[in-house]
Amino acid sequence: MLFNSFDFGLFLITIYLIYWALGNKNRVYQNALLLAGSYFFYGIWDWRFLGLLLASSLIDYGAALQIQSTSSKITKKTFLWLSITWNLGVLFVFKYYGFFVDNFTSLFYDDIYSNQYIFWNVIIPVGLSFYTFQTMSYTIDVYRERIKPTKNLLEFLCFVSFFPQLVAGPIERARSLLPQFKKDRVFDLEQSKDGLRQILWGLFKKMVVADNVAIAVNAIYASPDDFGSLSLLYASTLFFFQIYCDFSGYSDVAIGTAKLFGFKLSKNFDVPYLAKTVADYWQRWHITLTKWFTDYVYGPIVKNTSRSYAMKSVALFITMMLIGLWHGANWTFVMFGFIQAVFIALERIRVTIGKRSYSLAIGLNNAPFLVNLIYTSFIIIFSGIFFRAADIQSGFHIIERIWSFIPSDNFSLIIGAKILVIPILMIAEIMTRLKPFPLLKLQRHLNKPVRWVIYYTLIFLIIQYAGPKEQFIYFQF
Numbered sequence: 001m002l003f004n005s006f007d008f009g010l011f012l013i014t015i016y017l018i019y020w021a022l023g024n025k026n027r028v029y030q031n032a033l034l035l036a037g038s039y040f041f042y043g044i045w046d047w048r049f050l051g052l053l054l055a056s057s058l059i060d061y062g063a064a065l066q067i068q069s070t071s072s073k074i075t076k077k078t079f080l081w082l083s084i085t086w087n088l089g090v091l092f093v094f095k096y097y098g099f100f101v102d103n104f105t106s107l108f109y110d111d112i113y114s115n116q117y118i119f120w121n122v123i124i125p126v127g128l129s130f131y132t133f134q135t136m137s138y139t140i141d142v143y144r145e146r147i148k149p150t151k152n153l154l155e156f157l158c159f160v161s162f163f164p165q166l167v168a169g170p171i172e173r174a175r176s177l178l179p180q181f182k183k184d185r186v187f188d189l190e191q192s193k194d195g196l197r198q199i200l201w202g203l204f205k206k207m208v209v210a211d212n213v214a215i216a217v218n219a220i221y222a223s224p225d226d227f228g229s230l231s232l233l234y235a236s237t238l239f240f241f242q243i244y245c246d247f248s249g250y251s252d253v254a255i256g257t258a259k260l261f262g263f264k265l266s267k268n269f270d271v272p273y274l275a276k277t278v279a280d281y282w283q284r285w286h287i288t289l290t291k292w293f294t295d296y297v298y299g300p301i302v303k304n305t306s307r308s309y310a311m312k313s314v315a316l317f318i319t320m321m322l323i324g325l326w327h328g329a330n331w332t333f334v335m336f337g338f339i340q341a342v343f344i345a346l347e348r349i350r351v352t353i354g355k356r357s358y359s360l361a362i363g364l365n366n367a368p369f370l371v372n373l374i375y376t377s378f379i380i381i382f383s384g385i386f387f388r389a390a391d392i393q394s395g396f397h398i399i400e401r402i403w404s405f406i407p408s409d410n411f412s413l414i415i416g417a418k419i420l421v422i423p424i425l426m427i428a429e430i431m432t433r434l435k436p437f438p439l440l441k442l443q444r445h446l447n448k449p450v451r452w453v454i455y456y457t458l459i460f461l462i463i464q465y466a467g468p469k470e471q472f473i474y475f476q477f
Contacts, residue, residue: 031158042161045126053125053131059083060138063079067079090128130166130167133171137296155181180262185262191259192259198256200458202249207462207469208418209425210246213239214242214246215414221388224398229404229407240384241422243384247473248268275376277347280376298319309348324337324338333387336384343379347359
């Protein structure tokens with residue numbers, strides 16, 4: 001059930017009406033409805049994986065209670081590692097087992113990819129990487145004594161399976177989202193209006209920008225040998241806007257949907273194309289994932305080793321390549337993370353001359369906007385080639401063709417004038433960069449007729465110029 005589908009619209013309206021019809025103070029019934037609706041929403045994808053979702057929830061729920069109830073460090077660690085082993089084990093079995101087995105076996109067989117050597121071929125449960133990280137962080141935080149575990153199973157099941165962010169985030173922490181299921185939600189008309197505006201903006205980014213841009217990207221990347229350097233560079237640049245509008249569009253719909261039910265989800269994007277450095281980019285792109293890996297991977301490595309530049313760099317490379325691998329079982333994603341790590345490490349090099357310190361990051365933070373734009377765009381687009389390519393060889397082949405300056409005899413905009421929505425999008429987001437999304441609180445600045453012109457224009461663009469319906473890219477992760 002895609003967010004950009006009629007089925008989801010009907011589902012959302014039905015749940016919304018029943019939810020508030022139950023009354024502001026019937027929190028338990030509202031939570032029960034959200035849980036039932038969330039399991040229905042997830043079961044539509046493949047009902048067989050509902051058991052896996054429930055099992056992950058129950059194991060981490062029980063493990064956290066056991067950690068809290070004992071004073072024995074050994075027992076605490078036992079249940080912590082039970083949780084971590086289960087969650088990472090599920091990820092490994094469904095997402096990475098075939099990848100590692102294939103790569104290991106290829107050391108001994110040249111024809112590993114022939115039909116006679118198929119070791120593992122399973123469907124990856126949608127949203128697996130998101131909800132396992134979310135529920136695993138809960139157990140870790142209980143072990144670290146950052147939060148106390150909940151004894152209310154219904155509220156915990158809702159926290160893990162909340163349908164707006166279940167399949168593609170934001171990756172919420174228990175200390176932020178779980179308490180919201182414990183409080184009564186009071187209907188707020190203005191909050192619902194803001195939620196609808198954010199949903200509208202998210203659908204515009206996804207259906208008008210991302211899905212149209214995908215036409216060109218898919219066509220050119222499907223047969224790179226048929227296109228020259230300019231076309232490949234064009235497609236690689238468009239891919240950044242495709243994946244940004246696709247994923248941030250999903251996040252806007254998720255956050256807006258949560259608002260309809262009185263919930264607040266974490267901000268996941270902050271105008272990433274305004275980043276001054278690669279490190280700054282990761283503070284603006286998929287923010288909840290960056291924070292997760294910082295808290296649970298990078299931080300512990302640095303804390304338990306020397307805090308020298310060398311060890312911080314080792315931790316950085318491990319973290320960034322794991323972030324890459326989190327996206328999928330392919331060396332292309334590892335390469336994507338590796339390239340990002342190289343430039344972040346370079347930005348961190350600091351040279352002190354006299355009383356002044358110099359570094360690439362300091363220089364870029366003080367540089368003109370155009371310098372920042374060229375620097376970050378080059379790195380993000382360059383590494384994004386591997387993110388989009390089918391395999392490592394294809395990625396290097398595309399880069400080689402771009403740098404070979406092959407004439408672009410077949411160059412074509414493909415999507416024509418529709419590409420103009422990109423500068424419109426950028427202008428809107430840059431002008432309102434201090435707000436969570438451009439349409440927030442329009443009534444403070446524009447009168448009602450002007451606001452409704454904007455709303456109807458966006459609705460018209462979505463209906464009239466939506467590209468071929470594409471599944472959200474991050475659903476596969």
